[in-house]
Amino acid sequence: MNHPMLRSRRDFFRVAGFSAAGLALAACGVQGQKAAPPKADAVKDFWAKQTKHGKVVFANWPEYMPADKAPLEKFKQATGISYEYKEVIQENAEFFGKADPVLRAGQSLGYDIVVMTNGVQLQHMIELGYVTPLDHSQLPNFEANAGQKYKERAYDPGNKYTVPYTSGVTGIAYNTKFVNEDITSIESLFDPKYKGHVGMMADAQEIANFGMFALGIAPEKSTEADWKKAGEKLKAQRDAGIVRKYYDQNYIDAVSKGDVWLTMAWSGDVFQRQLAGEPVKFVVPEEGGTIWTDNMLIPKNAANPVDALMLMDYLYQPAVAAELDEFIQYVTPVPAVQDLLREKAKAAKGKDKKALEEMIDSPLMFPTEADYAKLHNYTQLTTQQEQVFNPIFQSITQA
Amino acid sequence: MRRLTPYLLALPSWMWLAIFLVVPMAAMASVSLQTGNAIDGFAMTFSFSNYSDALGRYSTQLVRSLLYGGLATVAMLVIGYPVAYWIAFKGGTRKSVYLFLLLLPFFVSFVLRTISWNFLLSDNGILFGTLKGWGLLPEDFHVLATTVAVVGGLTYNFLPFMILPIYVSLERVDPRVIEAAQDLYATRTAAFRRVVLPLSLPGVFAGVLMTFVPATADPINAQILGGTANTMIGNIIQTEYLTNLNYPTASALSFTLMAVLLVGIFIYARALGTENVLEAAAR
Amino acid sequence: MRGTRLLHIYTWIIILWLSSPIAVMILFGFNDKKSKSNTSWQGFTLRWYAELFDISDLTVALRNSLVIAAVSTIITVVIGTMLGLAIGRHRFRGKGVTNFLVFAAISTPELVMGASLLSLFVSGNVPRDANTIIVSHVLFSLSFVVVTVRARIVTLDPSLEEAARDLGATAWGTFRQVTLPSIMPGVMAGAMLSFALSIDDYVVTSFVNGSTVTFPLWIVGAVKTGIPPQVNVMGTLIFGIGVLIAIGNAVAARRRT
Numbered sequence: 001m002n003h004p005m006l007r008s009r010r011d012f013f014r015v016a017g018f019s020a021a022g023l024a025l026a027a028c029g030v031q032g033q034k035a036a037p038p039k040a041d042a043v044k045d046f047w048a049k050q051t052k053h054g055k056v057v058f059a060n061w062p063e064y065m066p067a068d069k070a071p072l073e074k075f076k077q078a079t080g081i082s083y084e085y086k087e088v089i090q091e092n093a094e095f096f097g098k099a100d101p102v103l104r105a106g107q108s109l110g111y112d113i114v115v116m117t118n119g120v121q122l123q124h125m126i127e128l129g130y131v132t133p134l135d136h137s138q139l140p141n142f143e144a145n146a147g148q149k150y151k152e153r154a155y156d157p158g159n160k161y162t163v164p165y166t167s168g169v170t171g172i173a174y175n176t177k178f179v180n181e182d183i184t185s186i187e188s189l190f191d192p193k194y195k196g197h198v199g200m201m202a203d204a205q206e207i208a209n210f211g212m213f214a215l216g217i218a219p220e221k222s223t224e225a226d227w228k229k230a231g232e233k234l235k236a237q238r239d240a241g242i243v244r245k246y247y248d249q250n251y252i253d254a255v256s257k258g259d260v261w262l263t264m265a266w267s268g269d270v271f272q273r274q275l276a277g278e279p280v281k282f283v284v285p286e287e288g289g290t291i292w293t294d295n296m297l298i299p300k301n302a303a304n305p306v307d308a309l310m311l312m313d314y315l316y317q318p319a320v321a322a323e324l325d326e327f328i329q330y331v332t333p334v335p336a337v338q339d340l341l342r343e344k345a346k347a348a349k350g351k352d353k354k355a356l357e358e359m360i361d362s363p364l365m366f367p368t369e370a371d372y373a374k375l376h377n378y379t380q381l382t383t384q385q386e387q388v389f390n391p392i393f394q395s396i397t398q399a
Numbered sequence: 400m401r402r403l404t405p406y407l408l409a410l411p412s413w414m415w416l417a418i419f420l421v422v423p424m425a426a427m428a429s430v431s432l433q434t435g436n437a438i439d440g441f442a443m444t445f446s447f448s449n450y451s452d453a454l455g456r457y458s459t460q461l462v463r464s465l466l467y468g469g470l471a472t473v474a475m476l477v478i479g480y481p482v483a484y485w486i487a488f489k490g491g492t493r494k495s496v497y498l499f500l501l502l503l504p505f506f507v508s509f510v511l512r513t514i515s516w517n518f519l520l521s522d523n524g525i526l527f528g529t530l531k532g533w534g535l536l537p538e539d540f541h542v543l544a545t546t547v548a549v550v551g552g553l554t555y556n557f558l559p560f561m562i563l564p565i566y567v568s569l570e571r572v573d574p575r576v577i578e579a580a581q582d583l584y585a586t587r588t589a590a591f592r593r594v595v596l597p598l599s600l601p602g603v604f605a606g607v608l609m610t611f612v613p614a615t616a617d618p619i620n621a622q623i624l625g626g627t628a629n630t631m632i633g634n635i636i637q638t639e640y641l642t643n644l645n646y647p648t649a650s651a652l653s654f655t656l657m658a659v660l661l662v663g664i665f666i667y668a669r670a671l672g673t674e675n676v677l678e679a680a681a682r
Numbered sequence: 683m684r685g686t687r688l689l690h691i692y693t694w695i696i697i698l699w700l701s702s703p704i705a706v707m708i709l710f711g712f713n714d715k716k717s718k719s720n721t722s723w724q725g726f727t728l729r730w731y732a733e734l735f736d737i738s739d740l741t742v743a744l745r746n747s748l749v750i751a752a753v754s755t756i757i758t759v760v761i762g763t764m765l766g767l768a769i770g771r772h773r774f775r776g777k778g779v780t781n782f783l784v785f786a787a788i789s790t791p792e793l794v795m796g797a798s799l800l801s802l803f804v805s806g807n808v809p810r811d812a813n814t815i816i817v818s819h820v821l822f823s824l825s826f827v828v829v830t831v832r833a834r835i836v837t838l839d840p841s842l843e844e845a846a847r848d849l850g851a852t853a854w855g856t857f858r859q860v861t862l863p864s865i866m867p868g869v870m871a872g873a874m875l876s877f878a879l880s881i882d883d884y885v886v887t888s889f890v891n892g893s894t895v896t897f898p899l900w901i902v903g904a905v906k907t908g909i910p911p912q913v914n915v916m917g918t919l920i921f922g923i924g925v926l927i928a929i930g931n932a933v934a935a936r937r938r939t
Contacts, residue, residue, distance in 0.1 A: 057893075059893070061903055062739070062900055062903035062904040063718070063903075063904050063908065063910070067736055067737050067738070085739075086739075086893050086895070087739050087895060087900060087903060088891075088893050088895055088899075088903075089903065090888065090899060090902045090903035091888075091902070091903075093641035093642050094641060094888050094889075096641070097640065097641045097797060097889065098800060098888065098889050100437070100644075101800055101801050101804040101805075102800075102804050104804075105804050105805065107804065107807070110892065110893055111893070120642065124437065124438070124644065127438050128437075128438060196539070204642070238627055243627050244544050244626060244627070245544045245625070245626050245627060246627065248622065249905050250517065250623065250905075252719075253514070253517055253518075253721055254517075254543075256721065256722070257517075257518075257521040257522070257523065257524060257721075258521075258522060258523045259521055259522045259523075259541070259543055259544075269719075272717045272718045272719040272908055273717070273719055273721075274717075275716060275717030275718075275719075276715060276716055276717040276719050276721070276722055276724065277716065277722070277724070278719075278721075278722055329718070383436050383437075383438045383439070386643070387436070387643075390642065390643050394638060394642075394643075398460075398630040398634060398635060398638060399459075399627065399628050399630060404768075404772060404853075405768040405771075405772035405773070405774035405777075406768075406774060408764040408765065408767050408768035408772070409764070409765050409768040409769075409774070409776075409780060411760075411761040411764060411765075412761045412762065412764065412765035412780075412824060412828070413776075413780070415761065415820060415821060415824065416780075416783045416784075416787065416821075416824070418802075419799060419802070419817060419818070419821045420783060420786065420787055420790070420821060421783070422802060423795075423798030423799060423801065423802050424786070424790075424798070426798060426801060426802075427794065427798050478696065479696075481689055481692055481693075482692070482693050482696050484689070485686070485689040485690060485692070485693050486693065489686055489689070489690065492932075492935035492936065493931075493932050493935055494867075495867075495870060495931065496928045496929075496931050496932045496935070497693065497697070498870075498871065498874065499874065499924065499927070499928050499931075500697050500701075500925075500928055501696070501697060501700060502874050502875070502878050503701070503704075503921060503924040503925070503928070504700045504701050504703065504704050504921070505878040505882055506877070506878055506881050506882070506920055506921070506924060507704060507707065507882075507917040507920055507921055508882060508897055508898045508901050508913075508917065509882055509884070509898065510884075510898065510901045510902055510905065510909070511703070511707045511901070511909075511913065511914065511917050512703040512704075512707075513703075514706075514707075514721075514909075515702075515703030515704070515705075515706035515707050516703050518706050518721070519702065519703065519706060555699075555700070558696075558700065559700075559875070559878070560826070560875065563830060563871040563874070563875060564829065564830050564833045564871070566867075566871065567830055567833050567834045567867050567868045567871050568833045568834065568836075568837050570867050571834065571837040571838065572837075587685075598837065601832075601833045601836045601837060602833045604833070605829045605830060605832070605833040608785070608788065608829060609788065609826055609829055609830075612785075612788050612789045613788065613789075616789065616790075616791045616792075618791075618793070633791055633793075636791055636793060636794065637793050640793060640794075640797060641793075649794070650794070653790070653791050653794040656789070656791065657786065657789045657790065660789045661785065661789070664785065
């Protein structure tokens with residue numbers, strides 16, 4: 001028994017023995033959670049039983065609330081509800097990965113409001129029944145002040161589960177030091193002239209939309225055949241060496257330094273760089289751009305749903321929304337904010353005045369009707385469709 | 400009492416590893432054989448085909464990861480050994496200071512290090528921009544988004560994990576032994592090869608283990624520094640797990656990766672001539 | 683001797699190479715930036731030093747990271763050194779399995795480790811907080827300490843300890859006066875590695891943190907809207923304090939000799 005291989009093999013089986021014990025533990029599998037759509041009275045019954053607890057826990061992304069938390073402080077004064085604000089969300093996929101086992105086990109996340117971007121993870125949250133349906137009778141400010149666009153979102157019709165926190169647009173950013181023309185068309189991303197200097201996004205939904213825009217396909221109505229066509233278009237773009245890299249978030253540094261000359265980009269990022277005086281421009285291509293939204297939702301088993309609902313609604317008061325948007329500098333779902341900021345700019349002086357004026361005039365913070373007309377949502381996918389859709393685009397971005 | 404000593408010494412770690420590693424691993428082994436999807440649920444079907452499917456789809460990325468991990472490990476060994484050698488023999492009273500300085504950059508978040516590297520290595524940045532301005536580099540020269548950047552990033556990020564264990568085993572060697580060896584073998588090279596190198600092998604083994612394995616599994620360097628054809632297996636596991644919610648494939652890939660690494664370490668240990676292979680794994 | 687001098691210079695080059703991104707980080711802690719993004723140089727200011735603790739969540743995150751790194755390092759070093767001693771010095775049943783597990787812990791992809799630990803905590807109904815982060819950090823640092831300590835022990839001559847015992851020293855006395863001093867370099871190296879691993883960890887922590895935020899977690903989240911310069915300043919202070927400790931040590935060592 002002293003032969004090294006023999007000894008180690010025996011050890012190996014000993015470990016395998018341990019594993020078999022665990023296997024028995026987990027052999028029953030992971031239970032399905034597919035939620036039936038809630039019945040209207042069930043929702044009503046649920047809310048009828050809830051009461052205000054004087055406390056709310058808000059989970060959000062970093063830098064999505066001014067450091068002094070003024071909007072939350074005012075909420076506290078107005079309602080007597082104390083708050084805990086936690087900057088615990090870094091990434092949608094990771095957040096879902098973390099929330100899934102907790103909610104699956106029927107436990108509470110410990111948050112009453114969570115902010116997630118529309119996309120596969122949010123869709124999974126809703127499908128798995130992890131989101132509490134909202135009681136719209138308690139959302140008067142939302143009804144009165146939210147822009148029409150933010151009430152008709154394909155991923156959550158009728159705002160049954162979510163209300164928008166802030167939005168952004170995916171379009172093209174380009175560095176004016178290296179690109180000597182006005183970019184207007186998505187075709188520029190496929191132009192061999194820019195070989196090796198084009199950035200695309202790695203996210204399947206994001207890149208799929210741009211492939212489809214280039215082919216004149218509306219993502220909302222796309223079919224499997226469309227995805228394959230878009231896939232081929234994007235694969236050809238990669239194989240021709242036009243794409244330098246598929247980016248997650250760091251494309252913005254790359255384009256502002258000129259590592260890539262033009263790239264798919266989020267509006268808010270580009271706006272920040274413009275304020276910093278960097279030579280970047282943003283355009284929604286004439287073929288179309290993508291609008292995405294970070295949404296507030298109440299997770300299943302939240303301890304203080306009524307307080308959460310009150311806070312959600314409070315953030316839809318135009319004055320509060322204006323204060324938030326001035327800090328976040330993305331697109332607010334409350335159109336009245338633009339006028340409020342305009343009034344504020346009149347009263348302001350010097351540097352503040354200039355910054356405010358830049359915000360008001362920026363199509364990146366306040367898209368015009370013409371801009372909105374070009375904007376599309378992500379493709380809506382069922383679980384089955386996802387298993388077709390994801391490999392088509394992931395095989396391009398993760399070769 | 401003396402016979403109980405090793406068990407008592409090992410007990411806390413055993414408990415830690417048993418509860419926090421073995422139990423989750425067993426659960427993961429189970430998941431890797433299930434089928435289904437996250438919405439309708441997964442059921443145990445003992446589908447070993449999860450492994451062959453995953454391997455079939457992602458063999459390119461797996462092989463690439465081993466290659467990058469291997470290249471980076473060799474680079475670390477070549478770069479790191481002389482540093483460990485010098486600190487161990489010539490560092491004098493300041494040995495620990497040098498080691499500390501080598502590790503200090505890693506106390507600051509990887510995000511900041513990455514952003515800084517992107518700044519330094521930018522195509523038209525402080526380094527390459529200047530050289531291009533002097534006409535020393537072609538206009539299209541770039542390092543970011545290439546294989547070199549990924550392997551370089553791995554080398555940079557794991558280098559201290561190579562240097563420290565080599566130092567730890569070299570530091571034990573009495574400099575007088577080397578002097579004696581030099582007298583005996585006449586040349587420095589021979590003295591090094593016959594005396595110092597063999598004495599440092601436990602450290603080299605530990606260093607390789609602590610760098611090759613995590614470097615091969617690392618997703619971050621490929622994600623940040625790579626281009627369109629540098630995806631590593633760590634990235635695939637991440638996507639399968641977090642984006643696709645394909646837990647069985649992600650688990651199967653992880654086990655495959657671990658098995659391949661284990662086999663690699665076996666072969667390496669045998670090549671080193673270690674008597675007991677698994678025992679060597681801890682050296 | 684010429685070779686030695688070259689190696690000396692070489693060592694400093696490597697140290698400088700490893701520290702080069704830190705220089706950029708320090709520089710941008712002084713950047714008088716006009717927008718949220720802190721990536722292009724716009725003038726010198728000391729403002730961010732004055733406003734260092736203005737972002738309360740960031741301050742808390744840094745404090746959490748330091749505490750978690752310190753506590754997990756202590757635990758890891760103690761139990762890891764014990765296991766290293768057991769493997770390096772003794773023969774016992776289950777040694778092969780132990781070696782295998784130590785290896786398995788290093789080779790587990792971080793994401794898998796994080797996700798499976800979370801499932802474990804959830805099924806055991808363990809609330810996720812700083813404690814679960816510490817437990818997880820100990821798990822992934824443990825192998826590094828064991829392997830490093832072990833690399834030291836196998837180069838030692840066991841006859842020294844036997845001699846000590848023959849001279850009548852107790853087991854504890856032998857350990858404290860003979861074994862521990864001779865393995866100390868390995869223990870210290872292991873401690874430094876484990877501190878670095880803990881304070882810089884993102885993936886595993888992001889699964890088991892519950893609502894406790896650490897420094898890397900906060901920064902990754904802030905990438906979306908722009909990392910505030912206070913982060914650079916905090917990084918600068920960590921680095922600066924480290925350098926001061928190093929200088930202090932070097933001076934103290936010189937005095938002693």
